[in-house]
Amino acid sequence: MPGRFEVHALSAGRNVSLLAEQIREFHPALVSVAQQPAADKLKRLLGGATKTQIEVGDTGLRLVATAGEPDVVVAATVGVAALEAVYAAVQSGARIALANKETLVAAGHLIRAAAQLSGAVILPVDSEHNAIHQCLRAGTPREVRRLILTASGGPFRGWSARQLLSVTPEAALKHPTWSMGQRITIDSATLMNKGFEVIEACHLFGLPQERVDVVVHPQSLVHSLVEFVDGSVLAQLGPADMQFPIQYALTYPQRSPNQRAPLDLAAAGQLTFEAPDLANFPCLRLAREALQAGGAAGAVLNAADEVAVEAFCSGQIPFTAIPAVVEEVLQQSGTLPAGKMEEIIDADQNARQQARAVLSKVPA
Ligand code: MG
Numbered sequence: 001m002p003g004r005f006e007v008h009a010l011s012a013g014r015n016v017s018l019l020a021e022q023i024r025e026f027h028p029a030l031v032s033v034a035q036q037p038a039a040d041k042l043k044r045l046l047g048g049a050t051k052t053q054i055e056v057g058d059t060g061l062r063l064v065a066t067a068g069e070p071d072v073v074v075a076a077t078v079g080v081a082a083l084e085a086v087y088a089a090v091q092s093g094a095r096i097a098l099a100n101k102e103t104l105v106a107a108g109h110l111i112r113a114a115a116q117l118s119g120a121v122i123l124p125v126d127s128e129h130n131a132i133h134q135c136l137r138a139g140t141p142r143e144v145r146r147l148i149l150t151a152s153g154g155p156f157r158g159w160s161a162r163q164l165l166s167v168t169p170e171a172a173l174k175h176p177t178w179s180m181g182q183r184i185t186i187d188s189a190t191l192m193n194k195g196f197e198v199i200e201a202c203h204l205f206g207l208p209q210e211r212v213d214v215v216v217h218p219q220s221l222v223h224s225l226v227e228f229v230d231g232s233v234l235a236q237l238g239p240a241d242m243q244f245p246i247q248y249a250l251t252y253p254q255r256s257p258n259q260r261a262p263l264d265l266a267a268a269g270q271l272t273f274e275a276p277d278l279a280n281f282p283c284l285r286l287a288r289e290a291l292q293a294g295g296a297a298g299a300v301l302n303a304a305d306e307v308a309v310e311a312f313c314s315g316q317i318p319f320t321a322i323p324a325v326v327e328e329v330l331q332q333s334g335t336l337p338a339g340k341m342e343e344i345i346d347a348d349q350n351a352r353q354q355a356r357a358v359l360s361k362v363p364a
Pocket of ligand 1: 127128197
């Protein structure tokens, strides 16, 4: 949609060759990269032939999220790296197209409070929440009975506890329906991603977790559903292609035509649904417990999970130890204050240390 949008600022981690291409195509006023060596490399790649300002680190990310009073900020950074930048963008009152669920998992109540003060509208890019956002347009908040998040079930759906013991990182990185980054793909395999999404839904839509259910739907074509008080249920369907929710968040409240391949229900054949296996995939329960515990428990949940996922990917711990490590860290942390962003960042850092200590005791 080149006629419709102008790219004011971009951020990247280390992939400076792609960023250099994007700078040549979109001529943003400002870009930011994770660290100074990446900025130096980017400058070399551009060869001085650019007016784009190059910034670095947390400060750079915050500038990208707020400078030039953007109409829309697309927050798609993985993990809690963008926590403060997203918070600043919400405080500025911009529309946020939010793909970064960790922000809401770790600091949902702060983000919500800031959005209420500034008037910032948060539009979910996460496919499930994007679906719910679309379905909610059919009724008023009082008419909603519950939200139903769909889950693909991941590559190990139906596996026994014994089978799960032998899961390798390579197998866990093969998601059946979506193509995504490493962390979220492993989180999908453990169902922690769905746990995060329950927390995300509660914060986005202001509902208690008892009114957010999860159903496994392996085809990933029904992206989520809303049940209204009269028992009517609305679902949103579409191809498993993130460009659809991204476009919705960018063009809302309008809809624009596109050239993407449409949903072919006859080709899909069957849509099936089943209950999640909470015994073999305890992460969903852990996420609900963290939400119930309140305070900084969401930040602890996310941080411990990130460390455990890295340890699994590097072969340090078995797949089934991921929830065990997270549960141990959650128990050790107890209830932590989360009235300020600094407290959440402290909780995140401490949980990482605790998780590393717990990891060192896990038999490989
Ligand atoms: Mg999702």
